[in-house]
Amino acid sequence: MESIWSSEVKFKEREKLDQNLECDIVIIGAGITGLLTAYMLNKSGRNVVVIDAKSIASGNTKNTTAKITSQHKLIYDTLFKEFGEEGARQYAKANELAIKRYKEIIDEEKIECDFEYKDSYVYSLESAENIEKEYNAAKKLGIDAELAESVNLPFEIKSALKFKNQAQFNPLKFLKPISEKLTIYENTRAIDIKENKVIVEGGEIKASHIIVATHYPFLNVPGYYFMRMHQERSYVIALENAQEVDGMYKSGDKKGYSFRNYKNLLLFGGSAQRTGENESGGAYEELRKAAKELYPNSIEKYHWSAQDCMTLDDIPYIGRYSSSLPNVYVATGFKKWGMTSSMVSAMIISDIILEKENDFSEIFSPRRFDMSASMKTAAKDLVITAKNFIAQRIDIPEEHTGNIEKGHGGIIEYKGQKAGVYKNNDGRIFAISTKCPHLGCELHWNADELTWDCPCHGSRFDYEGNWVEGPATKGDNNI
Structure with missing residues (x-):
């Protein structure tokens, strides 16, 4: 499974750090957020070091659909209600500025990354009411938007909202010269x-x-981000012989599909679910079935999935990690809008460090939620408990795994404890504890990707127990 971006771009390998270092700024994570922030701070003359547990852009950056847009489904009407006009205006300004900043960097660095201005649409098959509310909110904020009764998609809609002059690109082509x-x-x-x-x-x-x-x-502590976020996975297939949709599309309904073109391919996405809720699989098959109905002559060329952090109010947490860690900063909770959110993060955090004025950072502040003393105590208890829940490989005799078919995974009881078992096509057994090493939640099997996923906070491990992504920081092979 490889995204189209990964198939086109390979980064130069970097060394592993094997010594002590000292620098002005260290950035943990070499995805698009970390690299953009490093780029801005490096240009200011600061000595910046970036580290990554794997390799450059090896996480969700390589699995995005790469839409650079301030249209984040139906958010502005909600922002007006919950944060007032000033909060909504900050959010809109930051994301509109992010689009412009991408173009400035691309022009300044002369980067060839298939950048194109495209209109962005959120559409509904069910109701025009929410679309109209979002349109009214967008117009109040000065966003260049208009309503549409028809779009270039293979079905009829109730209504759609178009944001003009948005953009799309190849994120890895963009990041390679920057890195x-x-x-x-x-x-x-x-x-x-x-x-x-x-x-x-x-x-x-x-x-x-x-x-x-x-x-x-x-x-986990301080900050307690595990108390105010969960993660979701969504899936994409890239189709040949499909439609030129002339824009970027996202459904405003609870369930629906996303569309956007890249070269001769249509990127067709959907099938989102909370991480850890795909035990039976079928997410890709759902997309493939829909694709054949909508585009009977289409041919699948790539498929991949991404994971998104979902905050309590759908707004990212960008700024100081915690009041008790004034020199530590965080950028997380981008929902499904990582391209603009990563640029917004880079602008906000670099402005804080460089002591520059910023008039849109307040809406993104992690401190907009205040943890009570009782919640802090509960979190401390969870952290202590988690130390006893490190996953370990388990040797299970074959006679105890008879109900697990070849090529499938599942949970069994063995010696009074639960174990996660995967049986490959040759009948070989791979077994691990089902307790996540992050905070002890029970891992669930992901049949589409042959991974063990945590439904609480989104940590993922391969079928051998090796770490795939956090917030857990290790798996079996690190113990």
Whole structure:
């Protein structure tokens, strides 16, 4: 399984950090958020080091649909109600500015990344009412928007809202020349943050400022981000011999599909569910069935999936990690809008560090939720308990796995404990504890991707128990 972006772009490999370092700023995470922030701070003359547990853009950055848009489904009407006009205006300004900033960097660095201006649409098959409310909110904020009764999609709609002058690109083509100018260490996993130091496997990095750009924050305390986010997975197939839709489309209904073209392909997405809720599989098959109905002559060329952090109010957490960690910063909770949110994060965090004025950071502040003392106590207890829940490989005799078919995974009872078992097509058994090493939640099987996923906070492990993505920081092979 490989995204179209990964098939077209390969990054230069970087060394693993095996010594102590000192720098102005260390950024944990070499995805688009970390690299954009590093780029801005590096241009200001700061000494910046980026580290990643795997490799450059190896996480969700490579699995995006790469739409650069301030149209985030139906959000502005809600923002008016919950945060007032000023909050909604900050959100709109930040995301509109993000689109312009991408174009400025592309022009300044002369980057060839298939950047195109495209109109963005949110459509509904069910009702025009919510679309009209969103249109009214967008117009109040000065967004260049208009209503549409028909769109270039293979079905009739009730209504659609068009945002003009949005954009799309190939994110890895964009990041490759930017990354080449940065100091980056790969296969360098951050284990902990202590005062002004990042502890890594094999050393430590001392810095005046520390930025956590790991998609989901790996520090549980302080911050308590695990109490105010969950993760969802969504799926994409790239189709040949499908339609030129002339824009970027997202359904405003509870269930629906997304569309956008790249070269001769149509990127067709949907089948979203909370991480850990795909035990039976079928997410890709649902998309394939719909694609054949909508585009009978289409041919699938690629398929991939992405994971998104969902905050309590649908707004990212961008800014200082916690009041008790004034030199540590976080960018997370991008929902399904990682391209503009990553640029907004880079602008906000670099402005804070460089002590520049910023008139849209308040709406994104992680401190807009205040953890009570009782919640802090509960979180502390969870962290202590989690230390006893590290997943370990288990040797299970074959006679106890008879109900698991070849090529499938599932949970069995063995010696009074639950174990996650995967049986490959040759009949070989792979078994791990079902307790997530993050905070002890029970892992669920993901049949589409042959992984064990945590429904609580979104950590993922392969069928051998190896770490795939956080907030957990390790799997079986690290114990």
